[in-house]
Amino acid sequence: MGQLTLQPASLKPWHTLGFEVKAQGIIDVFSEEDIHQVLSFARQHDLPVLPLGEGSNTIFAKDFAGIVMRVCLQGRRMEYGADGQLMVYGAAGENWHGFVRWALDQGAYGLENLSLIPGTVGASPIQNIGAYGVEVKDLIDWVRYIDIASGKVVQLKASDCVFGYRDSIFKQQLRDQIVITEVAFCLSSHFKPNLSYMGLHDSQAETALQLSDYIVKVREAKLPDPQNLGNVGSFFKNPIISEDHYQALKENFPNLVAYSVGEGDWKLAAGWLIDQCGFKGIRKGNVGVYKQQALVLVHFGEGYVEDLLSLAWDIQQQVWLRFSVRMEIEPRIYPQ
Structure with a gap:
């Protein structure tokens, strides 16, 4: 791997949402030996390390003050x-x-x-x-x-x-x-x-x-290609609720989409909840909700991650107000 040096680098090409954020350094590793070398370097310079694959389940809320290690091991x-x-x-x-x-x-x-x-x-x-x-x-x-x-x-x-x-x-x-x-x-x-x-x-x-x-x-047919439209797939988990909560919702919303997951619990279709709150296909500036699948939040380009997280918060609030259901963000957010 040779001697390691760091310089600030853009993470835009390395996560599928495609926001303009930076890391203190980005290093590709192709073997376990490479990984050990990077970790040793990070310990010497007291830097955090974030392993990253294809960035399809990661949201960078702001610049990362450390080393992003792109894991490229093949075999x-x-x-x-x-x-x-x-x-x-x-x-x-x-x-x-x-x-x-x-x-x-x-x-x-x-x-x-x-x-x-x-x-x-x-x-x-x-x-x-x-x-x-x-x-x-x-x-x-x-x-x-x-x-x-x-x-x-x-x-x-x-x-x-x-x-x-x-x-x-x-x-x-x-x-x-x-x-x-x-x-x-x-x-x-x-x-x-x-x-x-x-x-x-x-x-x-x-x-x-x-x-x-x-x-x-x-x-x-349902999901956008991240290479054409920035996204991380499903943005929220399908929430799981109790039998009592399910029965109450079913009485008020006869078309509720839900699946039994055993022990009296029910899994709700998060996309249906979002759609019922009127968010499907909505666009706010350069971010929005995918027109084919309300569970997918998208970045049209040249936008800001703050706008996407603000939209996600609006969705969480409206779903809670209408259904008393908490929506949990599925991808990992850095820094947390």
Whole structure:
């Protein structure tokens, strides 16, 4: 990697919202050795380090006074187990959708419902990404990371990752303390389509690739390409409420969109709540709410992150006033 030097650099190309913010320095790392070198340099200069993949789930609320470490580690491999079990390994910097399609090409099934989710393999466990009836926590075997403070390498079993709905130990207790370098997935050589999500009932997919292609078309029809319109995908989590709250809302709003998640709790469609408050398709200056999907906040270019966060606050306020439901922002905000 050579001798490290820092100079202020723009983060605009490195996060999908595309706001003009800066870091004290941006360094690309391509190996664990690179990571150790950057961490040592940061400790010597008393600088914080922020690992970053493709920036598809990150909001920079202002300039970052430290080193942004762009995790570019590449590599993927597969091992055969018993009874059709396949262990598939992906380096943290691998593009997620590219990794999913590669796994399918190898005859390793299970990730197809997660096609076209933006980001990297290393980011997938942080958010516990999920779509169309599948969450990545159910497929991860372990996560390998480097502790930023000590440089220690840890391999954490999935059962210790404290996975929850769009949540994990990496987003909570270990937030900003580790750099994920590799993720292992337990997949199968036997394709069993998961069509439990209502929108997939008419897919008619007979193979995993066909199902992946169908999901890609659905996502492209609903969600904007970050390369063309700045966004971080779903801006809010789908809120979960109690049975009593659900029944009260259902009485007042018969068309309420909700799904039972067990133990008497219900998950509400955040996009429906936002739409009912009149925000779908709205534009305020250079930010707005996507016209095809109210769950997606967008940046049209040349705007300010303060305007986007102000719009998000307005949405949270109006949803609370109308439904008594708290909307939680899904992407990570820096600095918090």
